Amino acid sequence: MTKEDFFQKIQQQLKAQKAFVCYRKPGQALANLLLQQDYTAHELTDFSENGFVFAPFDRNGKTYLIPQNTSETIQFELAEVLITDEETSSDYEGSYVGAEEDQKDHELLVQKGIDAIRDQRFRKVVLSRSELVELNDPSPMPIFKKLLQKYREAFVYCWFHPKTGLWMGATPETLLQVERDRFETMALAGTQVNKGQEQIEWGQKELEEQLLVTDFILNALEGLPEIKIGEISKPYSAHAGTLLHIRTDISGKVSQAEDQSKLIEALHPTPAVCGLPRKEALEFIQKHEHYDREYYSGFLGELNFKTEKKRNGNRRNQENQQFSAILKQTSLYVNLRCMKLKDGDARIYIGGGITRDSDPAHEWMETVNKAQTMKSVLVK
Numbered sequence: 001m002t003k004e005d006f007f008q009k010i011q012q013q014l015k016a017q018k019a020f021v022c023y024r025k026p027g028q029a030l031a032n033l034l035l036q037q038d039y040t041a042h043e044l045t046d047f048s049e050n051g052f053v054f055a056p057f058d059r060n061g062k063t064y065l066i067p068q069n070t071s072e073t074i075q076f077e078l079a080e081v082l083i084t085d086e087e088t089s090s091d092y093e094g095s096y097v098g099a100e101e102d103q104k105d106h107e108l109l110v111q112k113g114i115d116a117i118r119d120q121r122f123r124k125v126v127l128s129r130s131e132l133v134e135l136n137d138p139s140p141m142p143i144f145k146k147l148l149q150k151y152r153e154a155f156v157y158c159w160f161h162p163k164t165g166l167w168m169g170a171t172p173e174t175l176l177q178v179e180r181d182r183f184e185t186m187a188l189a190g191t192q193v194n195k196g197q198e199q200i201e202w203g204q205k206e207l208e209e210q211l212l213v214t215d216f217i218l219n220a221l222e223g224l225p226e227i228k229i230g231e232i233s234k235p236y237s238a239h240a241g242t243l244l245h246i247r248t249d250i251s252g253k254v255s256q257a258e259d260q261s262k263l264i265e266a267l268h269p270t271p272a273v274c275g276l277p278r279k280e281a282l283e284f285i286q287k288h289e290h291y292d293r294e295y296y297s298g299f300l301g302e303l304n305f306k307t308e309k310k311r312n313g314n315r316r317n318q319e320n321q322q323f324s325a326i327l328k329q330t331s332l333y334v335n336l337r338c339m340k341l342k343d344g345d346a347r348i349y350i351g352g353g354i355t356r357d358s359d360p361a362h363e364w365m366e367t368v369n370k371a372q373t374m375k376s377v378l379v380k
């Protein structure tokens with residue numbers, strides 16, 4: 001199969017309006033394609049299913065699944081340059097028609113959030129907005145190729161389902177990884193533009209904002225008898241395209257693979273996308289954001305995915321002795337730095353964590369910078 005054949009497969013599936021997902025995990029060369037063979041809409045019921053899931057921000061919303069067993073699966077090496085010269089340039093920038101109005105609205109929303117925090121209604125809330133970009137060339141494949149090309153360290157995906165529409169993204173945030181009895185998650189928050197500086201300094205606001213996420217995750221996990229927390233890394237600076245975030249890695253043991261549903265429920269939505277305490281922050285978001293986040297800040301990825309793992313035998317003098325085992329693994333990511341493509345437009349979703357020390361103008365700029373992750377791959 002050639003690269004062209006691979007993308008042709010996706011095009012055909014899209015033309016037939018059948019569900020599919022194409023994705024590449026952070027730092028990997030292999031792209032995975034899952035093509036559903038019929039038009040059944042599979043809704044997730046209890047996390048025991050296996051396949052690729054796409055879950056909304058709202059826990060009461062519908063999560064869709066592309067089953068692994070009955071779908072065509074293709075793996076393809078996609079590390080080399082994918083895009084042609086004319087696809088590389090982009091002139092989308094922070095300013096756009098309607099930006100002033102959007103800025104006013106967003107700053108007002110952020111100020112309301114700060115006021116509510118100062119009134120002690122909650123400690124943190126993540127407030128977001130969406131931005132509509134009109135595309136002169138609405139064909140999704142050049143956009144997806146550019147995402148793959150540009151963001152090697154992110155989880156890059158293109159998802160289509162008749163019930164959700166076409167979504168793409170390049171997210172830096174893992175929600176949960178489970179393999180055998182080991183789990184991994186992360187607390188990711190705090191943002192600054194990566195200027196290539198050697199010494200990265202973080203302000204008090206960002207440090208506190210991220211610490212709230214770490215504390216929430218640790219508390220949530222400590223409340224689960226099935227979980228044993230193992231390692232907790234020190235917070236460190238993590239690259240996400242042209243941005244930097246603060247990240248803490250958390251790992252441990254889960255007593256049974258079935259218990260991962262409790263883990264997912266405990267984690268989603270984390271204060272990196274919702275707030276703290278969760279209930280109060282969520283109520284504030286629902287009351288004041290005035291738009292539907294849909295699948296932005298939800299999660300997506302492989303659930304109970306069966307993968308073949310080849311391992312070298314360790315008996316002496318038997319070179320290349322290999323055996324393979326079928327493993328079940330879960331790899332879920334938070335749906336950030338994403339967009340929905342519809343009717344020739346791209347709707348980009350962006351947000352940021354608000355604490356008592358937030359500044360509305362600064363928060364607006366943060367969403368402008370985050371939007372650039374997607375805008376820089378749009379072909380005008």
Ligand SMILES: C=C(O[C@H]1C=CC=C(C(=O)O)[C@@H]1O)C(=O)O
Pocket residue numbers: 126128173188189190191245271272273336337349350351352353354370
């Ligand atoms: C909510 C978003 O990012 C989250 C993840 C990392 C840093 C964040 C921040 O600095 O506010 C957010 O919590 C988004 O990109 O829309």
